[in-house]
Amino acid sequence: MEQTISSNNSVLKVNGLKKYFPVRRGFFQRIGGWIKAVDGVAFEIEQAKTLGLVGESGCGKSTVARLILKLLEADAGQIAYRGRDISKSSEKDIKPLRKEMQIVFQDPYGSLNPRMTAGQSIEEGLRISGVPGKKRKERIDRLLNMVGMSYGSADRYPHEFSGGQRQRIGIARALSVEPSLIICDEPISALDVSIQAQIINLLKDLQDELGLSYLFISHDLNVVGYLSDQVAVMYLGHIMEYSRTAELFENPLHPYTLALLSSVPVPEPGQKLRMQSLKGDVPSALDPPPGCKFQGRCTLVEEQCRNQEIDFYDAGEGHMVRCWKVVKK
Amino acid sequence: MTKVEKIEINDYQTTNHEFLAPRRTRLKEFWHLFKQNRLAIAGLVIFVLFFITALAGLFLTSGHDPVFDPALVRLQEKLRSPFSQPKIDTLMPHEIPTVGVYVMGTDDLGRDVFARMLQGAWVSLTVGFVAVGISVFVGIFMGGIAGYFGQNHIRLDHILMVCLLFAAGIFIAMGEFFSGSAFLIVFLASVLLLFRSMNKMEMRGMSKWYGILKKDTISIDTLIMRIVDIMLCFPSFFLILTVVALLPASIYNIMIIIGLTSWMGTTRFVRAEFLSLREQDFVTAARALGVGNFRIIFRHMMPNAIAPVLVSATIGIATAILTEAGLSFLGFGVPPPHATWGNILSDGKRFIFDAPWLTFIPGIAILIVVLCFNLFGEGLRDTLNPKLKERH
Ligand SMILES: Nc1ncnc2c1ncn2[C@@H]1O[C@H](COP(=O)(O)OP(=O)(O)OP(=O)(O)O)[C@@H](O)[C@H]1O
Ligand SMILES: [Mg+2]
Numbered sequence: 001m002e003q004t005i006s007s008n009n010s011v012l013k014v015n016g017l018k019k020y021f022p023v024r025r026g027f028f029q030r031i032g033g034w035i036k037a038v039d040g041v042a043f044e045i046e047q048a049k050t051l052g053l054v055g056e057s058g059c060g061k062s063t064v065a066r067l068i069l070k071l072l073e074a075d076a077g078q079i080a081y082r083g084r085d086i087s088k089s090s091e092k093d094i095k096p097l098r099k100e101m102q103i104v105f106q107d108p109y110g111s112l113n114p115r116m117t118a119g120q121s122i123e124e125g126l127r128i129s130g131v132p133g134k135k136r137k138e139r140i141d142r143l144l145n146m147v148g149m150s151y152g153s154a155d156r157y158p159h160e161f162s163g164g165q166r167q168r169i170g171i172a173r174a175l176s177v178e179p180s181l182i183i184c185d186e187p188i189s190a191l192d193v194s195i196q197a198q199i200i201n202l203l204k205d206l207q208d209e210l211g212l213s214y215l216f217i218s219h220d221l222n223v224v225g226y227l228s229d230q231v232a233v234m235y236l237g238h239i240m241e242y243s244r245t246a247e248l249f250e251n252p253l254h255p256y257t258l259a260l261l262s263s264v265p266v267p268e269p270g271q272k273l274r275m276q277s278l279k280g281d282v283p284s285a286l287d288p289p290p291g292c293k294f295q296g297r298c299t300l301v302e303e304q305c306r307n308q309e310i311d312f313y314d315a316g317e318g319h320m321v322r323c324w325k326v327v328k329k
Numbered sequence: 330m331t332k333v334e335k336i337e338i339n340d341y342q343t344t345n346h347e348f349l350a351p352r353r354t355r356l357k358e359f360w361h362l363f364k365q366n367r368l369a370i371a372g373l374v375i376f377v378l379f380f381i382t383a384l385a386g387l388f389l390t391s392g393h394d395p396v397f398d399p400a401l402v403r404l405q406e407k408l409r410s411p412f413s414q415p416k417i418d419t420l421m422p423h424e425i426p427t428v429g430v431y432v433m434g435t436d437d438l439g440r441d442v443f444a445r446m447l448q449g450a451w452v453s454l455t456v457g458f459v460a461v462g463i464s465v466f467v468g469i470f471m472g473g474i475a476g477y478f479g480q481n482h483i484r485l486d487h488i489l490m491v492c493l494l495f496a497a498g499i500f501i502a503m504g505e506f507f508s509g510s511a512f513l514i515v516f517l518a519s520v521l522l523l524f525r526s527m528n529k530m531e532m533r534g535m536s537k538w539y540g541i542l543k544k545d546t547i548s549i550d551t552l553i554m555r556i557v558d559i560m561l562c563f564p565s566f567f568l569i570l571t572v573v574a575l576l577p578a579s580i581y582n583i584m585i586i587i588g589l590t591s592w593m594g595t596t597r598f599v600r601a602e603f604l605s606l607r608e609q610d611f612v613t614a615a616r617a618l619g620v621g622n623f624r625i626i627f628r629h630m631m632p633n634a635i636a637p638v639l640v641s642a643t644i645g646i647a648t649a650i651l652t653e654a655g656l657s658f659l660g661f662g663v664p665p666p667h668a669t670w671g672n673i674l675s676d677g678k679r680f681i682f683d684a685p686w687l688t689f690i691p692g693i694a695i696l697i698v699v700l701c702f703n704l705f706g707e708g709l710r711d712t713l714n715p716k717l718k719e720r721h
């Protein structure tokens with residue numbers, strides 16, 4: 001039943017991932033259309049590496065995270081964890097794998113149970129990993145120490161912590177089951193700038209120490225550029241551009257990536273920008289038009305972009321891009 | 330072009346250890362807010378007094394030779410007013426009230442009203458707590474299922490099976506002749522169960538029939554909430570009256586009936602809480618860790634949903650006490666000679682001009698207890714309201 005997708009060093013490989021949400025209308029709740037939240041997403045995360053997933057709000061980043069964690073059932077596509085396709089596995093089959101992939105959330109206030117102490121939240125993970133009761137206290141202290149929380153935090157409730165401290169506890173909870181992949185769903189966007197830096201550095205240190213792989217979701221290209229080995233730029237459920245970080249920053253090909261880069265603060269004030277920043281809002285993912293999804297906001301849009309579906313195109317050395325302009329060049 | 334290397338992230342400082350804010354537990358914070366509400370404190374105090382009284386009442390009025398005998402009839406001493414001295418010469422030694430006077434007077438049979446009130450306090454307390462306990466239990470159960478598993482659909486075979494088992498239950502209850510057919514129905518139900526368990530085996534020839542049986546009907550949420558709506562349609566007091574008229578009168582039946590007709594509010598509360606809780610990140614995190622459904626419901630979600638339930642339960646106790654008193658007053662409640670506040674009141678109404686204490690004493694007792702539960706409940710609600718915390 002389970003298909004193996006061979007790859008030597010990959011922790012997670014996602015292929016053709018799709019999730020459409022039905023939109024129900026009217027008294028009888030008939031399905032009136034589909035929100036194509038995730039529409040054929042493919043990427044690969046290697047051992048101890050970070051993949052940055054960037055995109056504007058509503059483009060489906062969190063949905064990808066939930067699909068990978070099997071909190072949502074994918075409509076199509078494969079999710080291969082260390083070569084084993086888990087996209088069709090049942091909840092029972094997936095249970096032992098749950099420990100391998102963990103998530104850190106955006107909202108530090110909603111991500112911890114207000115009725116559980118920090119220690120109890122972390123203990124849930126230790127219980128799952130089968131750590132015997134006597135050893136748990138010591139492990140909790142060690143985990144809290146690892147994320148930079150002081151001794152005595154374990155007995156406190158979430159409302160006694162600041163946003164940054166809660167985020168650290170959330171990370172400790174994720175680490176409690178010794179995962180190899182952590183999905184960070186905008187872990188710093190709700191935090192103060194100075195605290196953001198601390199959390200990023202903590203994540204980086206943990207990666208060096210424990211050999212973790214990250215799927216780092218953000219809408220901030222700057223942060224993603226700093227943390228990631230590879231970057232995937234997402235727009236309306238599609239990945240528009242996907243390449244090594246340095247390559248993407250030096251040689252961005254997709255007009256959307258260019259637009260995003262131009263909204264990143266530039267260190268040198270005099271520098272000329274190749275494209276104006278993005279105009280307008282993200283269009284609705286509800287029944288998008290045929291052709292390129294970015295057509296509505298692209299300044300370089302042509303006839304072909306409006307009619308013809310566009311596939312991933314390899315512009316050399318695994319720099320994948322989804323744009324007719326690049327294909328034609 | 331922007332270069333990653335140029336972005337100065339390296340001078341971000343890493344602090345080693347976060348320091349912590351001074352300690353203030355939830356309980357302390359709760360108490361701090363709660364004690365500012367004078368009325369709620371008064372409610373709490375009266376509640377504690379009532380609890381002690383009722384407990385004392387149980388021990389002092391029951392047993393073979395009780396300290397206060399609520400059933401002792403002294404016909405020569407009827408309708409004595411409160412604090413009147415007993416006529417010692419006309420009474421047997423064991424008939425003299427323990428405290429020397431009739432603290433609350435006597436009724437038309439010369440029974441000590443104080444002893445009867447003590448006995449009734451225990452009835453009120455147990456009716457209140459047991460009835461609310463039942464309603465909260467049912468409410469949490471139904472609301473929890475509707476909120477957590479609500480999106481799942483009920484299939485045709487589920488409905489059939491439940492109907493069959495229900496019919497079997499009724500037939501068994503109806504007596505000997507029907508038990509035979511009950512067995513047949515149970516047999517049918519188990520065949521159906523067998524079909525269900527063959528789900529995974531994919532029976533070839535049967536698959537068409539089985540397909541019909543597997544058809545989705547309505548979602549669990551819809552079913553439960555419609556049952557709630559239907560239950561709410563009945564004026565509950567008359568529903569209780571109807572059921573009480575059919576069942577043998579006993580204190581336990583009263584408790585169960587009051588409980589089973591008042592779970593709807595709790596169900597709605599719990600469902601609403603669960604619907605919002607199950608979308609919260611900490612529940613998602615628990616699922617991602619691999620925590621089981623059962624544990625997620627009871628360890629992660631329930632403690633967050635229990636506060637409004639507690640509030641409505643406290644007020645529900647008052648309602649239950651009032652309902653029991655009303656039933657007893659109408660003569661449908663706890664059967665005499667057992668005293669309850671409701672039937673003391675009811676007996677007293679014939680002598681309202683000659684012996685007003687027979688109506689006023691139980692009436693005021695009911696008023697105070699119901700009021701104290703309401704005040705306490707409202708104080709709880711105000712204190713647990715998160716918006717209030719910001720104000721202080
Ligand atoms: N359970 C759901 N039912 C219906 N639609 C959904 C559901 N979850 C997400 N969507 C829709 O899918 C799209 C993508 O949502 P998603 O949360 O993945 O975006 P996002 O990229 O994480 O945005 P943000 O940056 O704001 O977190 C949105 O249009 C959203 O409305
Ligand atoms: Mg999101």
